[in-house]
Amino acid sequence: MTTSNIKRFDELTGQVLGVLYEQFPVPHFLALGKLVPDGYSYDETSGGDAPNEQGLFFFACVDWLAESGYLRYKEKNHHYGYHDGVLTAKGLEVLKAIPESLSTGPTLGDQLIDASKSGAKGMLGKVAEQALSIGVRIASKQLGLPD
Template sequence: MTASNIKKFDELTGQILGVLYEGFPVPRPLLLGDLMPGGISFDERIGFDVPNKHGEFLFASIEWLAESGYLRYKQKIHATGYTDCVLTAKGLEVLKATPDSLSTESSLGEQLVDASKIGAKSLVGDLAGQVLSIGVKFATNHFGLPG
């Protein structure tokens, strides 16, 4: 994975978690057309739209977040997205955290929502990186691993 993939993953993660945080606890769909409008291409061989490499990257990101315990979903709809997505307890706890290094009282989730609304992709990616780092610390402390 290249540094640009990590940056892209962080930006998508921030966008995904921000959407779910804003609507919590109500499950909502995570749709390719909403999160990455250019993520679908027409496949002439089979005669309909399918996720392209950008769409597949989004889907892989959502799958990773689910497998890592940040969110859950009911089902994947092949070329469309995921149904009934919601933050898990871990995802909510991490997003409610307020980093000590910040002089703000806003949680990471609130900051993600605000940054997403103004389209600050770089900030969304930076915040998502902080969320994932806190999630790792929570996991290692929970399992008694050095962290």
């Protein structure tokens, strides 16, 4: 069974945001090889490893997160990753939120860190989905749109 792009996106988003939350406010290198270990394949043209479909998906996800205002970085290396990645104010605000289903408890960022360390990809995806939903609600309020 193939994993849908949305599920893959949610899981990878959870990993990326979890790493940045844990390192905040210190900039961190978002390395393709670390976050997506199978993101490279041998390329005969260049005679070495190059990002494959999974690697390109990683770059698309991080680019989207940056364009949507959740993180920023200083430089993108199209082969290895992103230099000096850090959460933006919006990203931090979202990850410091406590899910509505809980009156108290760990923040979404703390949940991402725990899920990442335990290897629970499904949980990473679910928490990332919640975080992105909160981000949309925050943006909607700022624009004066109804929830």
